[in-house]
Structure formats: structure tokens, C-alpha cells
Amino acid sequence: MHIAIAGNIGAGKTTLAGLLASHYGWEALKEMPDENPYLADFYEDMPRWAFQVQVHFLTSRFDQLIQISQAKHPVIQDRTIYEDAFVFAKNLHDSEIMSTQDYQTYHRLFDIIMRLVRPPDLLIFLDAGLPKLTLQVKKRGRLYEQSVDITYLATLQKHYQNWIRSYQESPMLYIDVNELDFLNRPEDFQMIVEKINHYLSL
Numbered sequence: 001m002h003i004a005i006a007g008n009i010g011a012g013k014t015t016l017a018g019l020l021a022s023h024y025g026w027e028a029l030k031e032m033p034d035e036n037p038y039l040a041d042f043y044e045d046m047p048r049w050a051f052q053v054q055v056h057f058l059t060s061r062f063d064q065l066i067q068i069s070q071a072k073h074p075v076i077q078d079r080t081i082y083e084d085a086f087v088f089a090k091n092l093h094d095s096e097i098m099s100t101q102d103y104q105t106y107h108r109l110f111d112i113i114m115r116l117v118r119p120p121d122l123l124i125f126l127d128a129g130l131p132k133l134t135l136q137v138k139k140r141g142r143l144y145e146q147s148v149d150i151t152y153l154a155t156l157q158k159h160y161q162n163w164i165r166s167y168q169e170s171p172m173l174y175i176d177v178n179e180l181d182f183l184n185r186p187e188d189f190q191m192i193v194e195k196i197n198h199y200l201s202l
């Protein structure tokens with residue numbers, strides 16, 4: 001079984017994936033941004049590194065999906081391949097940061113990968129407003145994310161809204177996390193667990 005968590009930078013995907021993995025005994029397959037050797041350079045100079053950073057994320061996500069398809073146990077994935085293509089890469093192209101030629105090359109690769117992989121069994125979408133996202137990104141203080149400002153988060157947010165509106169690949173559980181604190185309030189976490197149980201008929 002493959003559960004995936006989607007949401008903008010700072011939405012709380014990693015925290016929730018860890019909590020759900022412990023609760024259900026699932027394996028948490030974490031996104032490892034620090035392993036993308038282009039990420040810090042990308043944040044410094046997006047036009048120069050946009051293509052490289054996207055190809056690297058796409059490669060890692062493809063690798064994760066192959067691992068998931070071979071896993072004998074349930075796996076929870078923190079961010080999906082759809083977000084790479086339909087949020088991050090699309091945003092870079094629409095903002096004229098990535099050239100059309102690079103974007104088409106990227107998309108050819110993405111389309112080929114999509115012929116080989118399966119969608120998750122359940123997608124959990126964490127929706128947080130810009131104030132919450134900004135606060136969370138600031139709070140964790142990752143050095144390479146210092147240039148992540150409200151403008152960048154807002155542009156990504158717009159792409160997230162468009163993508164999730166048309167998402168049909170699997171059942172989708174939408175969670176507004178603005179008023180939730182699933183890390184510190186057990187009742188908030190329990191509410192999410194009940195919704196997941198319902199979707200997965202557990």
C-alpha cells in the first residue's frame with residue numbers, strides 16, 4: 001500500500017508522515033532535500049539551476065516509486081512526483097525561469113516515467129495558508145531556504161490549488177491544517193487518523 005502526503009513547503013508533511021508511520025507501523029520514505037546537490041545553488045540562482053534541480057528531484061522520486069512498488073509493507077511518501085512536475089517545474093516555466101526547451105525535455109522524461117509508475121492508493125493533501133507556511137519555514141531555519149519568501153510560497157500555492165483541483169489519479173483526503181497542531185494536540189492527530197481509517201476502510 002502506498003500513502004502519499006502532498007503540500008506546499010512548510011505544510012507539515014514530514015512531521016505528519018513520521019507520526020502516521022509510527023501509528024500504523026508504515027515505513028516513512030522521506031524526501032531528502034539535503035541530498036539534492038543542486039538545491040542550495042538553485043535557491044541562489046534559479047535560472048541557472050532550474051533544470052538540474054528538477055531532473056534530480058524527478059530521478060529521486062522515480063527511484064522512490066520503484067522502491068514503493070517493490071515494498072512488501074505499506075509505505076508513506078512525503079511529497080509526490082505530481083508536485084515536482086505540476087507545481088515546481090510548471091511554476092519555473094510559467095515564471096520564465098526555465099526555458100521552454102528545458103521544460104519540454106523535462107516533461108518528456110516525466111511522461112515516460114508516468115507510463116511506468118502507479119499512483120498512490122491514497123493522497124493526503126495538507127492545505128495551509130501563507131501565514132502558517134511562512135512561519136513554519138522561518139521556524140525551521142534551513143540555511144538554503146533563506147530566500148524562500150512569501151512571494152515564492154504564494155506562486156507555488158497558486159499552482160498547488162490548480163493541481164489539486166484537477167487531481168483524479170487516486171482517492172484524495174483534503175486536510176486544512178491551519179487550525180491544527182497534530183504534533184502537540186493528540187485530538188488533532190486522532191481526527192486525521194479517523195479520516196484515514198475511513199478512506200482505507202481500516
Ligand SMILES: Nc1ncnc2c1ncn2[C@@H]1O[C@H](COP(=O)(O)OP(=O)(O)OP(=O)(O)O)[C@@H](O)[C@H]1O
Nearest residue numbers: 008009010011012013014015033057078084088145
Ligand atoms: N521539485 C522541486 N523543485 C524545487 N524545489 C523542491 C522540489 N521538491 C522539493 N523542493 C524543495 O526541497 C526543500 C524540502 O522540501 P519541503 O520543505 O517542502 O519538504 P518538507 O520539509 O518535507 O516539507 P514540510 O515542511 O511539509 O515537511 C524545500 O526547500 C522545497 O522547496
